[in-house]
Amino acid sequence: xxxxxxxxxxxxxxTKPVKILETDASxxxxxxxxxxxxxxxxxxxxxxTLQDDTSVTGFYLKDTxxxxxxxxxxxxxxxxxxxxxxxxLYVQSSIEDSVDAIxxxxxxx
Numbered sequence: 306x307x308x309x310x311x312x313x314x315x316x317x318x319x320t321k322p323v324k325i326l327e328t329d330a331s332x333x334x335x336x337x338x339x340x341x342x343x344x345x346x347x348x349x350x351x352x353x354t355l356q357d358d359t360s361v362t363g364f365y366l367k368d369t370x371x372x373x374x375x376x377x378x379x380x381x382x383x384x385x386x387x388x389x390x391x392x393x394l395y396v397q398s399s400i401e402d403s404v405d406a407i408x409x410x411x412x413x414x
């Protein structure tokens with residue numbers, strides 16, 4: 306069983322959900338950090354959703370306010386977020402091209 310530490314940088318997330326992580330049928334992933342940064346001069350609302358292997362989607366964060374030019378630590382300080390096999394993690398903003406996401410995770414295959 307291999308354990309891989311990885312990062313993903315996703316730029317300019319907007320009003321349509323953007324896939325930031327997708328697991329295949331044989332991979333388990335633990336998110337150990339998720340930072341969402343507002344690139345604008347105004348506050349915005351940000352949502353994080355998880356879609357499971359049966360296409361059911363639920364909110365991890367829903368319309369959370371991110372003030373202008375600041376970051377929100379959605380997963381931090383020892384918190385962990387499990388993404389099961391065949392799941393997809395999405396981020397969406399209320400303003401077009403307004404959020405950068407940095408994701409740190411551990412992949413077990």
